[in-house]
Amino acid sequence: MINAYAALNFNNEQAFFDSLQRLYAEAQIGQGLDFAAVLAYWRREAPLPAAWRQALAERVHLVAGTGADDKQQRSPSSLFGWVCKGLEPQQVLATGERLVVLLTPLVDVADLVYWLMPTFIYADGKTIWFQQDRRWLAAQFQALQAAADAIAQGTGDWLPVHRWYVGAGVQPQALSALLRSADDYYVQSDTFAGFLHVHTLLLVVREQLQRLEVSNQVWSQLLLRFTPTGARLYDWRGLESELSDALSRQFVVPLLRALLACEAFTQLVSEAQDYKAPLNTLFNDMGLSYVLAEEPERIRTLAKQLAGGSVVGLRVSTDFGSRCPAAALELEQVKHARQSHMEVSLSSPQALQWYRQLFATEFEQNPTYKSVLKQLVNHIPDDELETLIKAHFFDDADAEFPAHFRFRKNRDLLVGFLDAKNTEVRECAAYQLWTLAGVQQPSWHHIYPGPGQLTIDPQGWDVVMAACAKYPDLFAQHSVSCEDLLRGGDRPERWQMLWDATAEEASRTTLIANACRALTYPSLHAQVMPYLANWYEQAPELVEQHLGDGGYSNDKVDALAGCPPSMWPLVIHLAVIKLEAEPAARRGTIRRFQRLKAGDALAANPQLYAALDSKKQTLLLPLLNSAGVVACADSLGKVLASSNKAIREPAVKLIASCSADIIQRSGLLPGAVKARLSVLTGIAQSRDPLMAPLIAEYFADAVHDEQSRGMSLDALEKAGYPLADLDPWFGLTLAGLQDQAHQLALELPEGVWSDEFAALLQPLGEPLGRLLLALMLKAHHLPRKARQILALLSPAQRSEFALVCIDRWISENGSNDHLWLLQPMREYGDERAANALAKAVQEWKKYRTQKSALAIGYLCELPGKYGCYLARQQWENGKLGNSIKASASTALTAQAELRGLSLEEFLEVLAPDFGMGPQGLLLDVGPYSYSVRVHSDLSLVVFDGAGKASKNLPKAKPGEDAEKRVLAENQFKALSKNLKPVLKQQGQRLLRAMQLGHTWPGSTWQRLFLEHPLLNLLAQRVVWSVTDANGQALQRIRPDTSGGVQTLADEAYVLPEDCNVQVTHPLELDAAERTAWAAHFADYEVVSPIEQWSTPVQPASSEELQASKILRANGKLLKRGTLSGLLERWGYLQEKDTDGGSEFTSHYWSLDGDSWQVTVGHSPIQLGYFDADQQIEVADLVVYRKVGEALQSQCLGDLPPALLNTVLVQAQTLAEAGV
Structure with missing residues (x-):
C-alpha cells in the first residue's frame, strides 16, 4: 500500500500533481486515461470524466476495523498553505471535495475528512486557525448547507445520493434541516467536526455510486471506517432534539442494512465487551437501534448475545422509546433479565404494565425499584397514584420515596397527601402545590430571576394559604423562596403568617435566610426589611446565628443598610464576627460597618460593648464614634488600661478623632493610670484647637513617654504656648x-x-x-x-533625606522592619518621593500585592496634593487589584477627613499646582529669583529679573545661595517632568465630566478651574455651559487669559449666584452654534483637549430608551486588533474575574470612581495569546450604576443624556468597524 504522506510532494501545485500522477501510474489507477482531465477538474475548468470517477472509486482505500475520530490532524499544513491561498471562505469546501475525490485511492477513508477541510494552515510565517474565525466557519456551514439541500432535493452531483436514501426508505431531508438550525457560532463550533465527517462519508458514498455495482462488504467497511472509536463524534445535543434525532436515526441507514447482511456484523457482536464498543456507537448514535427495531425480535437476540458490559451501554433514548416502543421494551426486559442497568424511561401502556409488575416484585433497596417508582408516579392516572401512595408510603414514615409530583395538576390529590406520615411524600406534595400557585410568564428564567416572571393563580393561592395555615412548618421549609418573591409569585404576608404559625427553629431559620437574601434585591429591600426587623425582635438568636455563623456574606450584611435601630445589636454582633474571623480584611470590614452605622449602634447599646471580652472590645475600637466614646467610657477605660500593644494604635486614633468636650465628658482623663498614656497621645494628635488647655494641664503627667511628650509639645507650640520651660x-x-x-x-x-x-x-x-x-x-x-535635628538642614537637604529613606525602604522590598524609614516623607517628601512610591506600587502590584497596597497608602501621606493625585490616578485606572484599590480608597478618605472634606470634594481639589501661583512658579536662588510660566503650547518659559526668557533654568551664577539653588532646580525638574502628564490626565477628567454630564456649583468651578494656575490652562481650551438650578442653559462661556470668562461674542461675563457650570456637550448645541464655537477656537488657535467638537451625536431610538442593553453592535465581527484598539482608547479593561480560566468574554469601563460601569460582551478571547486578525463577535453594551455596594443595570432612558450619547457612539463605532 502506498504511503501517500511520504510519497506526495506538498510544496506547490506543480510538485503535488507530478507526484500524484506518478503514484497513479505506480498503482495502475486510471490506466489509459488522460491525466490532463484530472488537472482540469482540479482547476475547475471541467468536470471530472465519469471514467476517472469510476476508476478512483473502484480503488477506494478501505482497511479493516473502525477508525473515525476528531482528534488527530493528518493533513499537511504546507499543502493547504497554497491550496487555500486566494480562496474565498465559501470556496474551501468545494476545493476540499475535489482533493478528497482525487485522494480516495491513496488515503484511508477514515482520514479523508482531514483533507477535506483544514483546521489550520501555516502561511506567511504564522499559523492561522480557521475555526476561530467566525466568518470563515459560517461560510463553511453555508457550503455544507448547500450540499445538504442538493441531497434533499436530488439536484446536481448529489442526485445519486438522494436516490440511494429514497431507495432505502429514508427521507433525505434530515441533514439539511439540522444544518439549518445550527445558526449560532458556539453550536457550529461544537458540531463542526461531526458535520464534516458526515459530509465526507456522503461524498465517498456519492463517488462509490458511480460504480456499476458496490458490494455489501464495501458498504459495511465504509460504515465501520466512519464509526468513531469511543468518542461521541456524531453528537448533535446542542441542536433541536427532534431534528438531531431524525439525522441520527437516518443518515447511514443504507449502510447499516448492508452491515446486517455481512459477517462483519457478527464479528462486531462477538467483539463488543463494554459500552465503548463500536457496536454501541452504531446502536446509540448512528441509528442501528432503529434498523434492528424493524424486527423487534432482533433487538432481543442481539441483547442476549452481547457481553454484560456492552449490554449496559445500549441506550434507550426518549425518541427510540416513542418510535419503537415494542423494541425498546424488548431491550429493557432483556437488560433486566440479565440484571443490567435500565433507563426505565418508557411510557407506553405495555411498558407501564411491566413496570407495575416490577414494582410489585423488586426490593425497595434495588435501584430498579426506585427508577420504576419514579416512572409510575409520573405517568399512571391520579386514582392509581393515590392507591399506590396510600398502599406503600402514606402510613409508612420510614419508607424512602425517591420520586416527585412535578407532573401532577390535581390539587385535591396533592392536598390529600399532606396528611401522610411519610415525610418525603408530604414535602413533594407541598412543593408541587406551591408550584401550581404561580403562573410562569414569557420572561421566566429558572437561573436568573426577575420581576414579572411569575403571576399568582388565585385558585392555587387560596389552596396554598389554607394548607399553610394547617401545615406551617411543611410550607415554611418547602415553599419559601426569595426568588419567587422577586418574580412576583409570592407575598411577604404569607411569610409572616408562616412565622406566626410556627415555633420550629428550622422553619423560622428558612424564613430568615430568604428574607436576608431578599434584602440584597433593591426592589425588595423596603418591602422585606420591616418583617426581618420584627423577626429579629422576637428571635434575635436565630437571625444572629444565620447571618453570623452559617450564612455570613458581604452582600447580605451590606443589605442591612437602613435597618431600624432595633436591629443595631445585630450589626454589632456581625461586626465582631467578621473582624475576628478575617484579620487580613479588617480595613474593608471597618468601612463596611461604618456604612451600617455601627458607631451609632455602639453608642445606643453600651451594655453590649461592656459584655464583650477585651479582645472583641479592641476589635471594635475603629467603629466607635464620639457618642460611643461617651456612652462606652467605662468599658473603654478598661480597654485602654490593657497591656496589649495591639490596642495602642486604634485607641490613639479614636481619641484623636474626639473633641476636647467629648474627652472631658467621657471622664477618660484623668482616668486609670495605665489607660492615660493612650489618651494623652491621642489628644496630642487631635485637630480640635480647644484641646490645647487639656494637653497643657496634663503635660507634666509622669505617664508620658518620649513620643507622647513630643507630640504634646508640637500641639502646644502650634497653639502658641511658650516652650522654653517645657522643651x-x-x-x-x-x-x-x-x-x-x-x-x-x-x-x-x-x-x-x-x-x-x-x-x-x-x-x-x-x-x-x-x-x-x-x-x-x-x-x-x-x-x-x-x-529638631533635621531643622538644622536646608529644605532641599531634608527633602533629599526623605527621598533616600524611601529609596532604602523600596530596596528592602517594603520590609516591615524598615517602615521607620518612611517617617521623614510625611514632613519633607516632595514630587520625587511621590514618583518613587508610585513606581513601587506598579512594580509590586502583581507579586507583592500587600506591599503595593501599603505603598499606595503611604503615597497619600506625603505633603501637598501630588502624592494623593498619583494615588487617585492609579486608583481610577482600574489596573490594580481590589486590595490595592481598597487601600487607596481608605487612604484618600482619611486625607479628605483630615481636611474636613468628603472624599468627592477632596478628589475635586487634587490637581497639583507644583507651587505655581498667579505669576507662575517663583524660584528663589538667593540674590534674585526666576519666574517660570506655561506657554500657550504648554511648554515652560523661564524669565529672569530683566524679563529675558529661556526654555530652561539658567546655570548657577556666582553669589547664588547653593541650598536655595538645589531646591529651585528640584522644583523646576518636578514641574517640567510632570506638567504634561498631569494636564493629560486632567484632560481625561474633563472628558469624563463631559461624557457623564457632571456639573459644579459656580463658586466651586471658579475655585477649581479659574483660580488654579494649571487647570486654568485647560479650562481656556474648553467651552462651558452655565446653567440654572433646573439645568437650563443660561450662557456658553470660555475662560480667558485674564482670569475671567467671555462669551462667544468675546464679551466679559459674570457668573450668576447659585448657578452651575458643566462642560458643554455637543448634544446641547445646534449646528449653527457648534460651527460658531469651532470657528472661535480656530481664530484663537485653541485646540480642545477633550474632542469637544469631534464628538458625534447619536440619538437613541424609542426602543433603545426602553431597553437595558444596547444592541447596535450585537453580532458584529471585528478583528481582535481593531476591537482591542477601540476599547483601550475608550478606557475599557478586560474582565477581572475569569475563574482561573484561559479566556475572557467581556471588557468593562469604570467611571466616576466606580459609580458607573459599562460592559461590552463578546465571544471568548484567549488570555496570553494575541492574534490581531482573530474574528471576535461583539455582544451587547450594558450600563450599570453603583447602588450601595452592588452594580445594577440601568434602563437606557434613565441615563444622563451625555452618558447615553457616549455609549451609543461607542456601540455605533463598533458596529461600523465590523468586517
Whole structure:
C-alpha cells in the first residue's frame, strides 16, 4: 500500500500533481486515461470524466476495523498553505471535495475528512486557525448547507445520493434541516467536526455510486471506517432534539442494512465487551437501534448475545422509546433479565404494565425499584397514584420515596397527601402545590430571576394559604423562596403568617435566610426589611446565628443598610464576627460597618460593648464614634488600661478623632493610670484647637513617654504656648544638639548607618546623624527631637533625606522592619518621593500585592496634593487589584477627613499646582529669583529679573545661595517632568465630566478651574455651559487669559449666584452654534483637549430608551486588533474575574470612581495569546450604576443624556468597524 504522506510532494501545485500522477501510474489507477482531465477538474475548468470517477472509486482505500475520530490532524499544513491561498471562505469546501475525490485511492477513508477541510494552515510565517474565525466557519456551514439541500432535493452531483436514501426508505431531508438550525457560532463550533465527517462519508458514498455495482462488504467497511472509536463524534445535543434525532436515526441507514447482511456484523457482536464498543456507537448514535427495531425480535437476540458490559451501554433514548416502543421494551426486559442497568424511561401502556409488575416484585433497596417508582408516579392516572401512595408510603414514615409530583395538576390529590406520615411524600406534595400557585410568564428564567416572571393563580393561592395555615412548618421549609418573591409569585404576608404559625427553629431559620437574601434585591429591600426587623425582635438568636455563623456574606450584611435601630445589636454582633474571623480584611470590614452605622449602634447599646471580652472590645475600637466614646467610657477605660500593644494604635486614633468636650465628658482623663498614656497621645494628635488647655494641664503627667511628650509639645507650640520651660531642646544650636548626641549615645544597630546617610547628614556630624536614625528607629512617627535635628538642614537637604529613606525602604522590598524609614516623607517628601512610591506600587502590584497596597497608602501621606493625585490616578485606572484599590480608597478618605472634606470634594481639589501661583512658579536662588510660566503650547518659559526668557533654568551664577539653588532646580525638574502628564490626565477628567454630564456649583468651578494656575490652562481650551438650578442653559462661556470668562461674542461675563457650570456637550448645541464655537477656537488657535467638537451625536431610538442593553453592535465581527484598539482608547479593561480560566468574554469601563460601569460582551478571547486578525463577535453594551455596594443595570432612558450619547457612539463605532 502506498504511503501517500511520504510519497506526495506538498510544496506547490506543480510538485503535488507530478507526484500524484506518478503514484497513479505506480498503482495502475486510471490506466489509459488522460491525466490532463484530472488537472482540469482540479482547476475547475471541467468536470471530472465519469471514467476517472469510476476508476478512483473502484480503488477506494478501505482497511479493516473502525477508525473515525476528531482528534488527530493528518493533513499537511504546507499543502493547504497554497491550496487555500486566494480562496474565498465559501470556496474551501468545494476545493476540499475535489482533493478528497482525487485522494480516495491513496488515503484511508477514515482520514479523508482531514483533507477535506483544514483546521489550520501555516502561511506567511504564522499559523492561522480557521475555526476561530467566525466568518470563515459560517461560510463553511453555508457550503455544507448547500450540499445538504442538493441531497434533499436530488439536484446536481448529489442526485445519486438522494436516490440511494429514497431507495432505502429514508427521507433525505434530515441533514439539511439540522444544518439549518445550527445558526449560532458556539453550536457550529461544537458540531463542526461531526458535520464534516458526515459530509465526507456522503461524498465517498456519492463517488462509490458511480460504480456499476458496490458490494455489501464495501458498504459495511465504509460504515465501520466512519464509526468513531469511543468518542461521541456524531453528537448533535446542542441542536433541536427532534431534528438531531431524525439525522441520527437516518443518515447511514443504507449502510447499516448492508452491515446486517455481512459477517462483519457478527464479528462486531462477538467483539463488543463494554459500552465503548463500536457496536454501541452504531446502536446509540448512528441509528442501528432503529434498523434492528424493524424486527423487534432482533433487538432481543442481539441483547442476549452481547457481553454484560456492552449490554449496559445500549441506550434507550426518549425518541427510540416513542418510535419503537415494542423494541425498546424488548431491550429493557432483556437488560433486566440479565440484571443490567435500565433507563426505565418508557411510557407506553405495555411498558407501564411491566413496570407495575416490577414494582410489585423488586426490593425497595434495588435501584430498579426506585427508577420504576419514579416512572409510575409520573405517568399512571391520579386514582392509581393515590392507591399506590396510600398502599406503600402514606402510613409508612420510614419508607424512602425517591420520586416527585412535578407532573401532577390535581390539587385535591396533592392536598390529600399532606396528611401522610411519610415525610418525603408530604414535602413533594407541598412543593408541587406551591408550584401550581404561580403562573410562569414569557420572561421566566429558572437561573436568573426577575420581576414579572411569575403571576399568582388565585385558585392555587387560596389552596396554598389554607394548607399553610394547617401545615406551617411543611410550607415554611418547602415553599419559601426569595426568588419567587422577586418574580412576583409570592407575598411577604404569607411569610409572616408562616412565622406566626410556627415555633420550629428550622422553619423560622428558612424564613430568615430568604428574607436576608431578599434584602440584597433593591426592589425588595423596603418591602422585606420591616418583617426581618420584627423577626429579629422576637428571635434575635436565630437571625444572629444565620447571618453570623452559617450564612455570613458581604452582600447580605451590606443589605442591612437602613435597618431600624432595633436591629443595631445585630450589626454589632456581625461586626465582631467578621473582624475576628478575617484579620487580613479588617480595613474593608471597618468601612463596611461604618456604612451600617455601627458607631451609632455602639453608642445606643453600651451594655453590649461592656459584655464583650477585651479582645472583641479592641476589635471594635475603629467603629466607635464620639457618642460611643461617651456612652462606652467605662468599658473603654478598661480597654485602654490593657497591656496589649495591639490596642495602642486604634485607641490613639479614636481619641484623636474626639473633641476636647467629648474627652472631658467621657471622664477618660484623668482616668486609670495605665489607660492615660493612650489618651494623652491621642489628644496630642487631635485637630480640635480647644484641646490645647487639656494637653497643657496634663503635660507634666509622669505617664508620658518620649513620643507622647513630643507630640504634646508640637500641639502646644502650634497653639502658641511658650516652650522654653517645657522643651529641654528648645532653641538649641547645632553645637548644643551635638553635645546631646554625645550625652545620649544611643546605639544604632549594625547595617543601618551607610555611606549614603553619612554623606547626606555630614552637616550634622556623624554622632548627631546616628542619633537622628536611632530616634526614628524607636518611634512610629517622626519624633519631635528628630525634627529638631533635621531643622538644622536646608529644605532641599531634608527633602533629599526623605527621598533616600524611601529609596532604602523600596530596596528592602517594603520590609516591615524598615517602615521607620518612611517617617521623614510625611514632613519633607516632595514630587520625587511621590514618583518613587508610585513606581513601587506598579512594580509590586502583581507579586507583592500587600506591599503595593501599603505603598499606595503611604503615597497619600506625603505633603501637598501630588502624592494623593498619583494615588487617585492609579486608583481610577482600574489596573490594580481590589486590595490595592481598597487601600487607596481608605487612604484618600482619611486625607479628605483630615481636611474636613468628603472624599468627592477632596478628589475635586487634587490637581497639583507644583507651587505655581498667579505669576507662575517663583524660584528663589538667593540674590534674585526666576519666574517660570506655561506657554500657550504648554511648554515652560523661564524669565529672569530683566524679563529675558529661556526654555530652561539658567546655570548657577556666582553669589547664588547653593541650598536655595538645589531646591529651585528640584522644583523646576518636578514641574517640567510632570506638567504634561498631569494636564493629560486632567484632560481625561474633563472628558469624563463631559461624557457623564457632571456639573459644579459656580463658586466651586471658579475655585477649581479659574483660580488654579494649571487647570486654568485647560479650562481656556474648553467651552462651558452655565446653567440654572433646573439645568437650563443660561450662557456658553470660555475662560480667558485674564482670569475671567467671555462669551462667544468675546464679551466679559459674570457668573450668576447659585448657578452651575458643566462642560458643554455637543448634544446641547445646534449646528449653527457648534460651527460658531469651532470657528472661535480656530481664530484663537485653541485646540480642545477633550474632542469637544469631534464628538458625534447619536440619538437613541424609542426602543433603545426602553431597553437595558444596547444592541447596535450585537453580532458584529471585528478583528481582535481593531476591537482591542477601540476599547483601550475608550478606557475599557478586560474582565477581572475569569475563574482561573484561559479566556475572557467581556471588557468593562469604570467611571466616576466606580459609580458607573459599562460592559461590552463578546465571544471568548484567549488570555496570553494575541492574534490581531482573530474574528471576535461583539455582544451587547450594558450600563450599570453603583447602588450601595452592588452594580445594577440601568434602563437606557434613565441615563444622563451625555452618558447615553457616549455609549451609543461607542456601540455605533463598533458596529461600523465590523468586517
